[in-house]
Amino acid sequence: MLSVRDVVVKRAGRTVVEGASLALERGELTAICGPNGAGKSSLLAVLAGLLPAASGEVMLDDRQVPAIPAREKARLIGFLPQQADVAWDISVETLVALGRLPWRSVPGRPARASRDADRHAIASAMTAMELEALALRPVSQISGGEKARAAMGRVLAGEPEWILADEPLANLDLSHQQALAASLKGQADAGRGVVVVMHDLAAAMNHAGRVIVIDKGRVVADGAPEQALSREVIETVWQVPCQWLGEAGARALAMGQSVA
Numbered sequence: 085m086l087s088v089r090d091v092v093v094k095r096a097g098r099t100v101v102e103g104a105s106l107a108l109e110r111g112e113l114t115a116i117c118g119p120n121g122a123g124k125s126s127l128l129a130v131l132a133g134l135l136p137a138a139s140g141e142v143m144l145d146d147r148q149v150p151a152i153p154a155r156e157k158a159r160l161i162g163f164l165p166q167q168a169d170v171a172w173d174i175s176v177e178t179l180v181a182l183g184r185l186p187w188r189s190v191p192g193r194p195a196r197a198s199r200d201a202d203r204h205a206i207a208s209a210m211t212a213m214e215l216e217a218l219a220l221r222p223v224s225q226i227s228g229g230e231k232a233r234a235a236m237g238r239v240l241a242g243e244p245e246w247i248l249a250d251e252p253l254a255n256l257d258l259s260h261q262q263a264l265a266a267s268l269k270g271q272a273d274a275g276r277g278v279v280v281v282m283h284d285l286a287a288a289m290n291h292a293g294r295v296i297v298i299d300k301g302r303v304v305a306d307g308a309p310e311q312a313l314s315r316e317v318i319e320t321v322w323q324v325p326c327q328w329l330g331e332a333g334a335r336a337l338a339m340g341q342s343v344a
């Protein structure tokens with residue numbers, strides 16, 4: 085279980101998350117939704133142990149997340165930032181392979197087994213993100229959406245127990261959004277904990293098992309998508325008149341005065 089208790093996050097002296105308490109489970113795809121500036125990325129970074137909480141506790145099972153050594157933490161928690169910029173002009177395959185760095189020289193792990201595991205994990209991540217045809221292309225010469233898939237491939241190659249991703253669906257075309265959402269759901273079904281910041285409320289409704297809504301630094305809804313993303317919650321938090329259309333699993337959100 086990955087949890088926060090009474091967590092307060094401050095940025096530049098301003099409180100941006102106010103006393104959040106949440107317990108996230110392995111085997112579940114959890115979506116974090118909320119308006120711009122609500123504190124979603126800040127909360128995700130705190131859960132990943134990348135941003136310190138001003139107060140409160142962040143725990144992975146029975147361990148304090150900030151106390152886990154960095155390399156071990158990187159093996160346990162894979163983090164995809166909102167802007168996954170790459171400083172060097174490496175190939176897509178090399179970028180994905182960087183996801184194996186936290187596994188280098190793990191004490192007690194034979195080098196041969198390690199090399200085989202690396203190769204297998206990199207190949208699986210390349211396949212999952214449909215990157216094979218781009219393997220040798222420099223990252224400076226691929227599109228924004230292709231870069232986003234490569235960055236996600238890097239996270240998957242690390243085979244972390246937890247995947248924390250900040251808007252991984254942004255920039256992706258429709259078919260790759262569907263494929264990545266299905267792949268994240270598959271990762272959850274395989275027993276990983278998957279926590280994803282999403283602006284696309286229909287994607288959260290259709291793919292997540294649980295949705296957490298944050299508004300102005302506070303958790304204002306938490307539960308099954310139908311409850312947490314009810315029309316009432318959306319109209320209160322996003323202040324947009326709306327209506328859900330379609331069947332469970334394939335819902336669309338109609339917005340605007342005319343549907344109110």
Ligand SMILES: Nc1ncnc2c1ncn2[C@@H]1O[C@H](COP(=O)(O)OP(=O)(O)OP(=O)(O)O)[C@@H](O)[C@H]1O
Nearest residue numbers: 095096100118119120121122123124125126127166
């Ligand atoms: N590096 C920073 N320094 C100071 N303030 C920051 C910093 N990053 C974010 N903030 C502020 O913290 C608040 C929460 O930001 P955060 O990025 O967590 O929101 P968000 O819900 O992820 O927003 P978005 O949907 O726009 O990505 C905002 O008011 C933002 O302006």
